[in-house]
Amino acid sequence: MKILIVIPTYNEADNIERLVRTLLELEAAPDVLVVDDSSPDGTGDIADALAAEFPGRVSVIHREAKDGRGGAVLAGLALGLADGYEILFEMDADFSHDPAEIPAFLDSIKRYYFVIGSRYLPESEIIDWPATRTFFSRWANRYARLFLRIPITDYTNGYRCYRRDALEKLNFEAINSKGYIVLSDIAWQLHRAGLSVGEVPTVFVNRSRGESNLSLREVFSAFIGVLKLWFRGLAG
Numbered sequence: 482m483k484i485l486i487v488i489p490t491y492n493e494a495d496n497i498e499r500l501v502r503t504l505l506e507l508e509a510a511p512d513v514l515v516v517d518d519s520s521p522d523g524t525g526d527i528a529d530a531l532a533a534e535f536p537g538r539v540s541v542i543h544r545e546a547k548d549g550r551g552g553a554v555l556a557g558l559a560l561g562l563a564d565g566y567e568i569l570f571e572m573d574a575d576f577s578h579d580p581a582e583i584p585a586f587l588d589s590i591k592r593y594y595f596v597i598g599s600r601y602l603p604e605s606e607i608i609d610w611p612a613t614r615t616f617f618s619r620w621a622n623r624y625a626r627l628f629l630r631i632p633i634t635d636y637t638n639g640y641r642c643y644r645r646d647a648l649e650k651l652n653f654e655a656i657n658s659k660g661y662i663v664l665s666d667i668a669w670q671l672h673r674a675g676l677s678v679g680e681v682p683t684v685f686v687n688r689s690r691g692e693s694n695l696s697l698r699e700v701f702s703a704f705i706g707v708l709k710l711w712f713r714g715l716a717g
């Protein structure tokens with residue numbers, strides 16, 4: 482089974498090398514695709530060096546300017562489909578998403594078209610997030626669920642696993658690729674296509690190195706974005 486892990490990066494020089502090496506050593510032997518938006522801290526060069534060290538297993542997409550996590554992941558998933566991968570993951574570069582949970586996703590994806598790492602299941606945990614962010618995320622998820630009605634507890638965690646035949650159903654062009662709404666858009670499209678979704682509990686650890694890229698503007702546009710998706714659904 483050909484497995485690809487797509488990692489969007491912006492200023493992850495402290496993290497990317499250790500993460501990629503950890504992933505390559507997993508028993509499932511996934512390949513890795515880093516999508517870097519010309520990080521000023523040289524993340525792209527580190528990724529290139531890894532690609533040279535592990536030809537065929539590590540590759541890199543360089544985008545010219547910082548253009549958001551969502552679009553970076555979509556570009557990575559599209560390339561992964563073109564390259565024939567059967568199972569495709571997305572995960573953050575900052576170790577918020579624990580590589581040790583990959584086997585749990587791989588077990589679950591046998592039964593579902595796509596699987597979401599959820600921070601809001603009873604066994605889940607969020608470590609070191611400021612109380613305000615936990616509060617906001619929890620309510621943003623309840624709000625999304627109220628409108629979108631997908632049977633999941635976490636719409637906004639970017640630790641996910643997709644079967645190839647699920648992503649083939651996705652209309653990439655329909656997605657407004659700015660901001661965190663991309664995650665909800667993908668889940669919403671796949672759910673509306675009738676594809677089953679599973680969740681695995683995840684322990685989310687706030688980044689210990691570097692800074693969060695989440696801006697207030699992105700939070701706000703995600704808020705509006707849920708309503709837009711909802712209207713798209715009403716329109717047919």
Ligand SMILES: Nc1nc2c(ncn2[C@@H]2O[C@H](COP(=O)(O)OP(=O)(O)O)[C@@H](O)[C@H]2O)c(=O)[nH]1
Binds near residue numbers: 517553573693
């Ligand atoms: N390629 C790309 N990656 C990004 C961008 N913004 C964030 N990321 C990556 O997306 C992941 C999540 O971003 P992060 O800043 O940790 O957001 P947070 O965890 O929600 O605070 C990390 O791997 C970032 O490096 C972007 O504009 N372009």
Ligand SMILES: [Mg+2]
Binds near residue numbers: 575688
């Ligand atoms: Mg993070």
